[in-house]
Amino acid sequence: MMNIDYSQFLNMLPEVTLTAVLVIVFIADLFTAAKPAESKPRKWFNPLVCALMLVHILVNIFPAEASRTFGGMYTTDHAIGVVKTILAFGTLVVFIQAREWLHRADTCFKEGEFYVLTLSTLLGMSMMVSASHFLLFFLGLEMASVPMACLVAFDKYRHYSAEAGAKFILTATFSSGVMLFGISFLYGATGTLYFGDMVSRITATPLTIMGMVFFFSGLGFKISLVPFHFWTADTYQGAPTTVTGYLSVVSKGAAAFALCAILIKVFGPMAAYWKYLLMVVVVLSITIANLFAIHQKDLKRFMAFSSISQAGYIMLAVIGDSAMGVTALTYYILVYVVANLAVFTIISSVEEHNGGIVKMDAYNGFYQTNPRLSFIMTLALFSLGGIPPFAGMFSKFFVFMAAANGAQISTTIGAWTYAVVFIALVNTVISLYYYLLVVKAMFIKHNDKPLPTFTAGLNTKMALAVCTLGIVAFGVCSYVYDWIYTAVAM
DSSP states (O other): OOOOOGGGGGGGHHHHHHHHHHHHHHHHHHHHOOOGGGOOOOTTHHHHHHHHHHHHHHHHSSOOOOEEETTTTEEEOHHHHHHHHHHHHHHHHHHHHHHHHHTSTTTGGGHHHHHHHHHHHHHHHHHHHHBSBHHHHHHHHHHHHHHHHHHHTTTTTSTTHHHHHHHHHHHHHHHHHHHHHHHHHHHHHHSOOBHHHHHHHOOOOHHHHHHHHHHHHHHHHHHTOTTSOTTHHHHHHHSOHHHHHHIIIIIHHHHHHHHHHHHHHTSGGGHHHHHHHHHHHHHHHHHHHHHHHHTOOBHHHHHHHHHHHHHHHHHHGGGGOSHHHHHHHHHHHHHHHHHHHHHHHHHHHHHHHTTTOOBGGGGTTHHHHOHHHHHHHHHHHHHHHTOTTSHHHHHHHHHHHHHHTTOOTTSHHHHHHHHHHHHHHHHHHHHHHHHHHHHHHHHTSOOSSOOOOOOOOHHHHHHHHHHHHHHHHHHHOHHHHHHHHHHHHO
16 A cells, blocks of 8 residues: 655645635635526625635745655746746736626626636646656646636637637647657657656757657747747637736746756757757747737737747747846746736726727727826836836846857857847837837827727726736836846755
């Protein structure tokens, strides 16, 4: 009879508390949900979920010491703890702003399902970033992907949501298969699935290079890097706006950190190979996404290509292959969470009060009737574009510094690195141009019939207040960056 040391679960406090939140929400929904035809908004439900998430964040905001659990398959340290806190914070913001959408007549009876599915994806992401074994990593990834497909198809009778869900699950299944294929190559070459054991045995052979490429391709689908991005625009457009916001920041952030960690921990001896691969992908992601974003007329498709470009900037930090790179990546994800969610919160609020309008032309003259929302949207877009003094400028600066850290222009890989950084800098100007297109529509373009004045819900105002504070404060408060750097350096 096998004895299980249950004390090991104390080393998994983020997952334990998140599971507790999931169970409480499930039970509360189970005993209070009404039939769809009789369902009415439960005013207490959203505050309960948000309060539980806040408790979860506060309990885990000070990460535990580094530890290994369950035969070394699960690991945690300060850096991983910080990432989990950022992901939980992003989820909390999504929950806060989701109330207005979830209290709609055709959605309120599914409110509990939304919270349970979202918490399930977050739990999977948490397991994924703590994995030190490819089996646990894959299980965490699938635990996050399957509920996410349900979330994408949540509004199956509206706005092509069912089609978006089908596209997402098909691409997710395909990418998982490609990734699993690559992992099998790596196992065949090294005889182990443990990250620590694999790095000591791995060498640059045709089998391991092929395994690395397949693994990178599979995870590239999850992050929406070019050329693995073809599902992104359709999925973002069809999914409910709240889900699109969650998918664009929390899911992308977890996958980006996981890829960064595995490239450094597992493929460190093959850095000369994956750095060239990453450079090509980063340049393609930033450039192609920027060019496509310019021509978009639907705001959700516009933000889809924006997120592809932002994914390129996030992965640019990994090229530096250092603690500074991991810090810059984590900091960029945090800033990206608040800026991007601010934009999606406003899009969602406008959509709910104006019959589902998401076209950019509809925002012409938006400042005339809704000056506060226009101002916050502008701040968020300026941050995404990297305009000082907002946090996005600092996050891009740290990413560029991390990428160029230690690079010698006299060497081939150093010259490539500086070339990639220069191309990324040029693309920053292009991104400023298309972000300013939205600002121009709101403040400059004339519209005889602008969107009517409306009052956003209390939860929407709270979410926007949190995001705006983050956009302004995360850049000027050095404590935030120092908090991340200290965690990574430990």
